[in-house]
Amino acid sequence: MRRIAIFASGSGSNAEKICEYFANREDVDVSLIFTNNPMAGVIKRALKLQVPVVFFDRKTFYQTGKIPQILQNEGIDLVVLAGFMMLVPPVLVQAFPNKMINIHPALLPKYGGKGMYGHFVHEAVVNAGDTQSGITIHYVNEHYDEGDIIFQASCDIAPGDTPEEVARKVHALEYEHYPRVIDEILTRR
DSSP, rough: EEEEEOOHHHHOHHHHHHHHHHHTSSSSSEEEEEOOOTTOHHHHHHHTTTEEEEEHHHHHHHSSSSHHHHHHTTTTTTESSSSSSSOOHHHHHHHTTOOOOEEEEEEEETTTTTTHHHHHHHHHHHHEEEEEEEEEEEOOOSSTSSSOOEEEEEEEOOOTHHHHHHHHHHHHHHHHHHHHHHHHHHHHH
């Protein structure tokens, strides 16, 4: 069985979609959800889905090897970032080379890097007058949003679309494609 760990800092809507996608599968298990935010909505979703949650703080994440050790002890095959807001430390990237992926709410390399997440990305897209946005699923390396691209999907931005309308379109792409791409990655391994 392939085992997935999800890292999330926010509402957890992508984490929930991933869990639902694999819920009736006997060959894949969403084994753990990690969060650094004790107020994150992903906690409530994880409880509803009966997926164990691992809490950690900044010091544990950056100054210890505890997180990679937990992942290795649990036999995790793929680490999935889904709205996770911290830069992944080198020790974790090195423990899971090409076994850690992220989704970004833009067509990288545009609108990536530190501070470019969620609403900030959608505002930048609208302010630039872009006619397209989308998602990028990529491998995680030691820099924000610079890992090798695995998959991209785009959506049209109409004149007058607000950042909230762009977010709705991008979320639809995330929910449609992220679980499927995860499945394809696991199948190739």
